[in-house]
Amino acid sequence: MTGVFSLLPEGRPGLLLPHGEAGPGTGPSGAGPGEDLGRYLARGGYAPLPDPDALLDRVAVAGLRGRGGAGFPAAVKLRAVRDAPGRCVVVANGEEGEPGSVKDRWLLRYRPHLVLDGLRLAAAMTGAARGWVYLSDDHAERAVRRALAERPAEPAAEPTAEPALDVVRTEHTYVAGEESAVVRRVDGGRALPTAKPPRPFESGVGGAPTLVANVETLARIALIHSRPDAAAAVAAGHLVTLSGRGGADGATALLEVPAGTRLKVLADLAGHGAAEAVLLGGMFGGLHGDGWPDLPLDHDGLRAAGAALGCGALHFLHPGDCPVAVATEAAAYLAAQSARQCGVCVSGTGALATTLAAVARGATDDDPVGKLRRWSGQLPGRGACGLPDAAARVVTTLLDRFPDPVDAHRDGACPACARPAPEDGRRFRVPVP
Ligand code: SF4
Missing domain, CATH: 1.20.1440.230 (NADH-ubiquinone oxidoreductase 51kDa subunit, iron-sulphur binding domain)
Structure with missing residues (x-):
């Protein structure tokens, strides 16, 4: 999946991320974290939104589902916040707790304008006047703050006022990206989940109805706005992080692929064709052995197989992995x-x-x-x-x-366990380039 409606650089089926600390400066532009505003505007970024309801309908028809893990229909969530009593707020959730996932940090580092564009569109569709980008990554924060400072003040002919946007830092933990933890942190507390109900769409930040949307979801909303002709393809795309010690050239891969792609195809693309099993969904989807190559990459197909897609992180087990x-x-x-x-x-x-x-x-x-x-x-x-x-x-x-x-x-x-295994999750931690 490539082209102007792709989240990844043009002309490439995906990124191969080298193991080790590649660090900032090795992004798609070669110019470090960030995104060229001029190029983004030239591709239709930050285009006026004369009819927010029409975009919301387009998101619904395209079938976009949230990319934070649950796969809830994005339009249903947007409408629930829009229709809740009181003035609402929006949060771009870039805190990915799964240690095997890099997609959200990558988007914030290298496509911050795409995410901010999606956030202001979400604000327009829900009627929010305030929004935050929620993150824990230093490089992502720099890129987002730079993008916030340089983004157009108000697109021409915009009927809705631009929302006031800011950044909220959080600690990096497994639960910090859970939506009630996001609300608690934006309100100044610790990023810990709270009992539900109420859900954030009912009572969130400061008691206001709150949309907490994953940054990939927002990026896809921005692309659906700028490329209505490609809305269905945009909604069907998934960013996936593939890891495992047998990857191509020792690499972790961040790929963008259509929903329904067989896991075997993903494994082959990233040099994991010899894998014998896979841990799905970060850690949320469980371990799968026989039959895993034919599983489809989509929420419903994986759920039917007793698995879960979660955030789209897959860790492959190779011969010798127990x-x-x-x-x-x-x-x-x-x-x-x-x-x-x-x-x-x-x-x-x-x-x-x-x-x-x-x-x-x-x-x-x-x-x-x-x-x-x-x-x-x-x-x-x-x-x-x-x-x-x-x-x-x-x-x-x-x-x-x-x-x-x-x-x-x-x-x-067990022949594979002659050597002690790491016990603190190191196996699953993959670097962002
Ligand atoms: S203690 Fe409760 S909120 Fe914390 S991780 Fe466990 S289930 Fe989640």
Whole structure:
């Protein structure tokens, strides 16, 4: 997927991001973080919006779904905020908690005008007078602040006033991008999820109806506005982060592909064709072995297969990678990232992690596998955010789909685990160029 309606540079099917710290200055323009305003304007950026409702209808017809993880229809969310009583506000959510995802930070660093354009369009469609870009990344903040300073004050013939936009920094944690955590942080508190209801669209920042929209969703809204002829293709595109130790030239890949692309095609594009399994959705979609190459990259198809697309991060397991070790590391990472404010999460996610670690060490006392099965069935939906659900799905999919490696650990005979695995999530952390 390339061309002027693509989020990635023209003429390239995707970016290959080298392992190691490439750092700023290696972006698509070669000029460091940021985006050339002149080029963006020449491609139709910041075009006037004479009829916000017409754009909202176009977003609905195109079938755009949110890119933060849940895949909720973008137009439904926009309308809910627009129709809520009181003056609303908008937030561009660029805080990606999944350690295996780079797309949101990449967009903020290298396409900040595209994101800001989408944010001002979202403000116009909902009637918001204020908005924020929510982020934790230093390079992204620099690029966004520069873009804010240079963006056109008010597009010609604009019937709606430009919203006042600013940046809100947050800490980088797994839960900081959850939408109620975003609201709490913009209000000056810590980025911790809150109980729902109310949802942000009902009562968010300062009590106002609040649209919290992922930055890729906003970027696609901007492209749907500037390229109405390509609206369906724009809405169908997904940015995906592909990682795993067998990638092409040791690289992590950020690709833009149409919904429905088979995972095997993705793996081949990024040098993961030899992979035997995949961890989907960052950590939210669980582990998948037999049959994974034929799975389609879309929310409904993956849900039907007991998986989840989440933020579009895929971590491939190659020969020699043990799924028990990967699941153990993922569960430990999630337990460590618990915000420790819901009892069921503190005790449940922690118990999953420690018991799975015991299974990985070969422990058999007190039926640890039976406990894992029982607890992972009880946890989903019981925390204020989706972290316990992610931990439960990792465990459930491991037990259901990888019985042989689990048995090998019980017998102390896993050949892949002769060397100790990292225990703090390092396997999943990939750099942004
Ligand atoms: S479920 Fe866990 S991570 Fe989520 S808010 Fe509750 S304690 Fe925090």
